[in-house]
Amino acid sequence: xxxxxxxxxxxxxxxxxxxxxxxxxxxxxxxxxxxxxxxxxxxxxxxxxxxxxxxxxxxxxxxxxxxxxxxxxxxxxxxxxxxxxxxxxxxxxxxxxxxxxxxxxxxxxxxxxxxxxxxxxxxxxxxxxxxxxxxxxxxxxxxxxxxxxxxxxxxxxxxxxxxxxxxxxxxxxxxxxxxxxxxxxxxxxxxxxxxxxxxxxxxxxxxxxxxxxxxxxxxxxxxxxxxxxxxxxxxxxxxxxxxxxxxxxxxxxxxxxxxxxxxxxxxxxxxxxxxxxxxxxxxxxxxxxxxxxxxxxxxxxxxxxxxxxxxxxxxxxxxxxxxxxx
Amino acid sequence: xxxxxxxxxxxxxxxxxxxxxxxxxxxxxxxxxxxxxxxxxxxxxxxxxxxxxxxxxxxxxxxxxxxxxxxxxxxxxxxxxxxxxxxxxxxxxxxxxxxxxxxxxxxxxxxxxxxxxxxxxxxxxxxxxxxxxxxxxxxxxxxxxxxxxxxxxxxxxxxxxxxxxxxxxxxxxxxxxxxxxxxxxxxxxxxxxxxxxxxxxxxxxxxxxxxxxxxxxxxxxxxxxxxxxxxxxxxxxxxxxxxxxxxxxxxxxxxxxxxxxxxxxxxxxxxxxxxxxxxxxxxxxxxxxxxxxxxxxxxxxxxxxxxxxxxxxxxxxxxxxxxxxxxxxxxxxxxxxxxxxxxxxxxxxxxxxxxxxxxxxxxxxxxxxxxxxxxxxxxxxxxxxxxxxxxxxxxxxxxxxxxxxxxxxxxxxxxxxxxxxxxxxxxxxxxxxxxxxxxxxxxxxxxxxxxxxxxxxxxxxxxxxxxxxxxxxxxxxxxxxxxxxxxxxxxxxxxxxxxxxxxxxxxxxxxxxxxxxxxxxxxxxxxxx
Numbered sequence: 001x002x003x004x005x006x007x008x009x010x011x012x013x014x015x016x017x018x019x020x021x022x023x024x025x026x027x028x029x030x031x032x033x034x035x036x037x038x039x040x041x042x043x044x045x046x047x048x049x050x051x052x053x054x055x056x057x058x059x060x061x062x063x064x065x066x067x068x069x070x071x072x073x074x075x076x077x078x079x080x081x082x083x084x085x086x087x088x089x090x091x092x093x094x095x096x097x098x099x100x101x102x103x104x105x106x107x108x109x110x111x112x113x114x115x116x117x118x119x120x121x122x123x124x125x126x127x128x129x130x131x132x133x134x135x136x137x138x139x140x141x142x143x144x145x146x147x148x149x150x151x152x153x154x155x156x157x158x159x160x161x162x163x164x165x166x167x168x169x170x171x172x173x174x175x176x177x178x179x180x181x182x183x184x185x186x187x188x189x190x191x192x193x194x195x196x197x198x199x200x201x202x203x204x205x206x207x208x209x210x211x212x213x214x215x216x217x218x219x220x221x222x223x224x225x226x227x228x229x230x231x232x233x234x235x236x237x238x239x240x241x242x243x244x245x246x247x248x249x250x251x252x253x254x255x256x257x258x259x260x261x262x263x264x265x266x267x268x269x270x271x272x273x274x275x276x277x278x279x280x281x282x283x284x285x286x287x288x289x290x291x292x293x294x295x296x297x298x299x300x301x302x303x304x305x306x307x308x309x310x311x312x313x314x315x316x317x318x319x320x321x322x323x324x325x326x
Numbered sequence: 327x328x329x330x331x332x333x334x335x336x337x338x339x340x341x342x343x344x345x346x347x348x349x350x351x352x353x354x355x356x357x358x359x360x361x362x363x364x365x366x367x368x369x370x371x372x373x374x375x376x377x378x379x380x381x382x383x384x385x386x387x388x389x390x391x392x393x394x395x396x397x398x399x400x401x402x403x404x405x406x407x408x409x410x411x412x413x414x415x416x417x418x419x420x421x422x423x424x425x426x427x428x429x430x431x432x433x434x435x436x437x438x439x440x441x442x443x444x445x446x447x448x449x450x451x452x453x454x455x456x457x458x459x460x461x462x463x464x465x466x467x468x469x470x471x472x473x474x475x476x477x478x479x480x481x482x483x484x485x486x487x488x489x490x491x492x493x494x495x496x497x498x499x500x501x502x503x504x505x506x507x508x509x510x511x512x513x514x515x516x517x518x519x520x521x522x523x524x525x526x527x528x529x530x531x532x533x534x535x536x537x538x539x540x541x542x543x544x545x546x547x548x549x550x551x552x553x554x555x556x557x558x559x560x561x562x563x564x565x566x567x568x569x570x571x572x573x574x575x576x577x578x579x580x581x582x583x584x585x586x587x588x589x590x591x592x593x594x595x596x597x598x599x600x601x602x603x604x605x606x607x608x609x610x611x612x613x614x615x616x617x618x619x620x621x622x623x624x625x626x627x628x629x630x631x632x633x634x635x636x637x638x639x640x641x642x643x644x645x646x647x648x649x650x651x652x653x654x655x656x657x658x659x660x661x662x663x664x665x666x667x668x669x670x671x672x673x674x675x676x677x678x679x680x681x682x683x684x685x686x687x688x689x690x691x692x693x694x695x696x697x698x699x700x701x702x703x704x705x706x707x708x709x710x711x712x713x714x715x716x717x718x719x720x721x722x723x724x725x726x727x728x729x730x731x732x733x734x735x736x737x738x739x740x741x742x743x744x745x746x747x748x749x750x751x752x753x754x755x756x757x758x759x760x761x762x763x764x765x766x767x768x769x770x771x772x773x774x775x776x777x778x779x780x781x782x783x784x785x786x787x788x789x790x791x792x793x794x795x796x797x798x799x800x801x802x803x804x805x806x807x808x809x810x811x812x813x814x815x816x817x818x819x820x821x822x823x824x825x826x827x828x829x830x831x832x833x834x835x836x837x838x839x840x841x842x843x844x845x846x847x848x849x850x851x852x853x854x855x
Contacts, residue, residue, distance in 0.1 A: 035732030041371070043735030043774050044380035049454045050773055059508060087371040088529070089513060098529055154561070161569060168571060170562050175363070175532050175553050273557040275530030283368065283558075288732045 004316070008309065015305040022301050023077065023294060027070055030290055036062055037086040037288045060086045073294070082298070083291040092295035095280065100299065102172060103276035106268070107261035109192055110200035115254055118204040122211025123243055129216060137208060145205035153198035153271055160194060167194050170273035195272040199265050203257065207250060214246035221245075247318055255311025259304035356548050360854040362835055364574035364845070365563050366533065366554035373516045373524065373533070375495040376444070377452055377508060381577060384492045386554050388846040389535050390431075391518035393491040394422055394441070397842040399599055401658060401754050403486050404841070407436070407496055407519065417481035417797040424472040428542040430498045431517045431524075438468035443499035445476070452507055455753070459488040481795045483802060484658070484755035490603055490843060493753065521547035521850035530556060541850065548853035560704070564588060573832035576600075576845035582643045582705050585828045597829040598645060600844015604759075605654040608749035610697070610713070610820035613741060614780045618693050623678040625817035629668035630675035631720040632713055634822050641709050645828055649821035651814045652760055656824070657752045659793075659806035666814040675720040684721070692721035698738075698746035701731045706747060709822075713747075739774040749825060750775060754842075756806055757794035764818055765790050781818040 038056035042048035057063045061072065076083050082092035125137040144152070160167045172191050173179070179187045218224065219242050227237045266278040277296060284293040315322045366385060372378055375387035394408035403411075408422040428436035445466045449456035460466065462485070465477045478485065488494055496519065501512050516524050519542070522535035536551040555572060557563045564584045566572040570593060580588060589596035610628065618624040634648045647655065651665035676692075684692040697714070700706035714724040729737060737743050752759035762768050762775065766782040789809045796802035829839050837851040 033732060034729070035734075035736030039736050039739060039774070040732045041378075041380075042739070043731060045378070045454065048773050048775055049457065050770055051457070052452075052454045053773060055452070089372055089509075090529075095529060102530075157565065162565070165569070169565050169569065170557050170571070171555060172531060175534060175555065270558045271562055273531075273555070273559065273562055275528065275556070279530060279558060286730055286732065287371075 004313070008313075011305075011309050011312075015302075015309075018305065019298060019301055022297060023074070024070070026294055026297050027073060027290075028066075030285075030288070030293055031066070033285075033288065035288055036060075037290065038062060040287045041087070056086075073291075077298075082295040085289055085292045087287055087289045087292070092291050095292060096277065096295055096299055099275060099277040099280050102274060103261075103269070103278060105188075106192065106196055106199065106274055106276055107258075107265065109196040110203065111254065111258060111261060113196060113200040114203035114207055115250070118207025119211045119247075119250060121204070122208040123215060123238070125208065125212045126215035126219070126242075126246075127238060129212075134212075138212070141205040141208040143205075144201050145209070147202075149198060149202055149267060150271060152201060153194070153268070156194055156198055167191075169194065172275055195268050195274050198272075199268045206253065210249055210253060211243075211246060214249050215242050218242050218245045244318065248315065251311060251314050251318055255307050255314070259307035356853040357855075358548050358853070359550050360548075360835070361551045361553055362549055362574060362838070362849070362852060363553045363555060363572045365566065365572050365576070365579045366556050367558060367563065367579055369530065369556045372513055373527070374497075374513045375492060375516075375518075376448055376497045377513065379453065379455070379492045384846040385576070386533055386535070387495075387516065387518075388491055388520075388843065389522040389552055389848055390516050390520045390524055391491055391495040391497075392520050392848065393489045393494055393496065394424075395486065395489040396847070397487075397490065397603060397754065399602055399842050401487075401602055401656075401842055403489075406489075406491075407441075408489070411486070413486075417483065418478045420476040420478070420485055421469070422474045422476075424474065425542055426472050428519050429540050430500075430519055431538060431540075432498075432501075433540070434498065434500050436496070436498075436519050437471050438474045440496055440499045441474045442466055442468050443503055444497045445494065448497045448502055448507055449494060453494075455758075456488070456494050459485070459494065481797055482757070483794050483797055483799075484757045487658075487754040487758060490754075491848075492843075492846065493758075521848050522549075522552055525551070532556060543850055546850040547848075548851070549849065552849060560584075567591075567594065567830055570832065573835055574838065574845065575828075575830040577827045578703055578705075580828065580830060581703065582641070582645055582828075585645065585830070586643055588830055589828070593833050595831050595833050597831065597839045597844075598826045600829050600839045600842065600847075601825075601827045602656045602842035602844075603754055603846075604751040605656040605754075606749045606751045606825045607649045607652070607654055607821055608709075608747065608823045608825055609649070610822065611738070611743075611746045611748040612779055612819055613744055614818070615741065616744070618682065618684060619695070619745065621682055622816055623682050624684075624693070625820065626668065627675040627678040627720065628717065628722070628820045629817055630671045630678070631722070632716045632820065632822070633670045635670070637709060637712060638823055641705060641712060642823060642825075646826045647824045649824045651810050651821060652764065652819075653756055653806065653810055654752050654824050657760070658755045659803055661803070661807040661810050664807035664810040664814075666811065668814075668817075672720050679721060686721050690721055691723045694723045694725065696725045696727055696744040698727045698729060698734060698743050700747045700749070701729055701734050710747060735774050738778050739772050739776075741771060741778055741780065748819075755794070756809075757790070761790040764813060779818055781816075783812065783816060786812055786816075 037060055038053050041056055042053050061069060073083060085092055085095055088095065121137050125134045128134050157169050161169045168191050173187050224237060224241050227241050266282045269276040269279045281293060281296040366382055368382055370380065370383040370386060373383060373387045375383065375391040392407050394406060396404040396406045398404055407425055407428060409425045410423045412421045424438060430436055445460050450460050462478050462482050463476050464479045467475050469475050498517050501517055502510055521538050521541045523538045525536045526534040533554040534551060537547055537549065541547060557566055560581050563575060563579050567575045567580065567588050568591060588594050612619045612625060614620050638646050638648055650667050653660045679692050686692050699710040710726050714726055717724050738746060750763060763777055764781055765777060765787050768777045769780055770776045786809060789805045793802050793805040829845055831838050834855050836853055836855050838849060839845065840851055841847055
């Protein structure tokens with residue numbers, strides 16, 4: 001066990017350097033984009049004069065040399081201060097903390113749905129390979145996989161909102177209704193269905209295909225034959241031998257996906273007006289809100305690194321033959 | 327003795343007051359209650375109208391903050407926080423009588439001190455348009471607790487048009503005096519005099535405003551509140567209107583190709599009014615600093631080559647009018663007879679290019695220009711593609727350039743472009759929103775919405791300088807007519823469309839869109855049907 005913690009410690013130290021690198025790189029990259037926040041605000045105001053632009057630059061510290069801006073920013077980071085949003089005049093941390101839970105709710109729901117349903121369907125197909133069950137699941141998965149997400153989303157909206165009038169098409173809750181307690185939870189749940197389904201269906205298809213292929217591959221291996229020869233029940237072989245071994249690629253993929261999903265699905269959050277962090281980042285790019293964008297990048301990269309680490313640890317649980325650090 | 331203008335000013339005030347009184351009795355039975363849900367896109371950076379005047383800020387903050395005046399659809403000034411006003415005979419002193427008994431949302435009284443603070447300290451520090459306005463004043467003083475006098479350095483006839491809520495919002499002195507305005511912690515919870523108070527802002531989701539029970543107009547507002555919902559995707563916004571999840575969409579919320587379809591729904595009403603205070607004209611901005619654009623004939627050829635009627639009908643789907651000159655038909659001093667009109671005439675265009683010596687090469691190309699597309703939505707891309715084809719027909723080969731909003735503003739401001747689509751607001755009077763594009767004293771590198779083209783014509787400078795100083799309306803009109811003649815001959819920009827914006831309102835609400843400030847106004851008369 002000491003090995004495991006040593007390994008994790010090492011990875012964390014490496015991660016700190018990776019994140020510092022990401023900060024410096026992004027700090028410089030975003031400044032390559034033409035225009036700065038002062039210019040964008042001046043443009044949106046529909047009227048401007050030299051004092052207006054100069055005042056904003058001074059306020060944002062953009063009149064300082066680049067290295068000083070970077071030094072000031074890094075100083076803040078070391079004391080866990082992500083700075084202020086130029087535009088929203090709010091601490092970056094507040095903005096991220098406001099938005100992150102919504103994104104985690106959306107992507108968490110989508111991911112759970114995708115894994116549970118996807119792995120079940122994949123396992124069902126693999127167990128019944130060659131039957132109509134298999135064909136139906138494989139076809140469905142292929143169909144969903146091939147559909148562009150935005151189109152799928154539109155179709156779901158047309159069916160469930162426009163035709164049937166069951167589900168709301170945007171937002172996270174019904175503002176004017178002032179629901180509390182259980183009603184509030186149900187209200188958010190109703191708003192959650194369409195975006196998480198749109199986001200999750202694609203990944204469900206991926207997990208179904210991945211699980212099916214992986215299980216079929218494992219099913220031919222020697223230890224499965226040995227298990228059968230020992231007279232183990234088919235259920236035990238399927239779950240304990242085949243599925244468990246077939247799950248490794250699924251865990252790998254889920255780990256990767258979870259990391260990226262925290263960055264938010266900009267498309268889904270935009271189409272369904274979901275107040276998540278992906279949209280926050282996207283809007284920050286457009287208005288050159290440097291600090292906000294860097295803040296989101298930092299949180300996202302911490303998450304990617306954390307999920308990668310978690311995946312490595314999960315490997316050893318799913319398959320005890322794997323050792324960390326080896 | 328009172329001057330004619332003085333009498334007129336007071337008479338207008340009285341008349342408007344009387345009309346308002348009549349409306350009050352007539353509508354005393356209006357239903358109270360209801361929350362109006364409106365679209366908000368994009369999300370504004372903050373809601374303090376004195377600090378930020380971009381479109382979405384105005385929508386929300388227009389319910390919280392007020393100006394001294396309002397303007398009807400024909401741009402006649404109406405009383406708001408100022409209940410009456412007079413103009414001295416020499417055109418130099420404007421005296422406003424304020425409504426008494428107005429309270430800020432925190433309970434403090436609104437007085438002449440707030441007006442003086444706003445116009446002397448707050449706005450000139452942070453608001454470019456207000457800075458230009460109040461720089462014209464020699465003094466701004468509180469005559470008594472509810473009277474303010476503005477004394478101008480020189481006559482400026484359009485001064486009365488500077489008092490729109492977004493042009494000169496009244497800011498509370500007791501909150502801002504002595505503080506760093508931009509960094510004041512109270513900016514997060516805006517305090518105004520308007521009919522609705524700030525309640526809650528969940529970033530990325532919605533802003534909720536609630537009825538101001540202490541509002542100074544008796545019995546108003548009727549609504550319990552107004553909720554703005556942030557919906558970033560155009561198709562989702564259209565859907566929200568269609569399904570009745572929102573009651574109000576305005577401006578560019580809905581793509582022009584969706585407007586007629588939504589307007590045809592039984593629960594939706596379409597109004598094209600409510601943007602007279604801005605009345606923007608869209609045009610192709612031209613950088614006069616290089617050939618062939620510095621030749622007037624080339625610019626005239628462009629005017630002849632583009633079927634602007636087609637743009638209005640098929641790209642804006644009937645929202646808007648063909649723009650023939652620099653002053654919008656909805657703006658003061660427009661003169662249809664003075665403008666030189668350019669009919670769609672590709673042959674004439676080619677003749678002008680021939681005259682310049684621009685002969686077609688083997689591929690039929692006479693000249694190549696680059697053109698920046700406006701980064702504000704699908705409709706501008708369609709317009710750009712149409713213009714590209716239209717110009718190609720007369721031998722001008724256009725390369726379209728795309729930028730995002732940040733890049734676009736930067737390049738226009740820095741003169742780093744050859745031609746670009748653009749649209750600019752007029753703010754009711756040529757002196758407010760038209761002159762800035764054409765006068766040479768406003769050529770300032772690095773600042774958008776100035777004379778970024780580098781157009782210089784001394785006679786134009788002279789007329790734009792003299793016209794607003796005229797207290798005689800006929801003389802001012804003569805000057806503006808001459809200006810329109812000169813500018814349409816010179817074609818500093820290729821005018822395309824006088825933009826109109828749709829206001830889509832759920833029929834269960836009435837009296838939502840009632841003045842020239844449209845969806846940006848207070849909504850203190852809006853009520854359930």
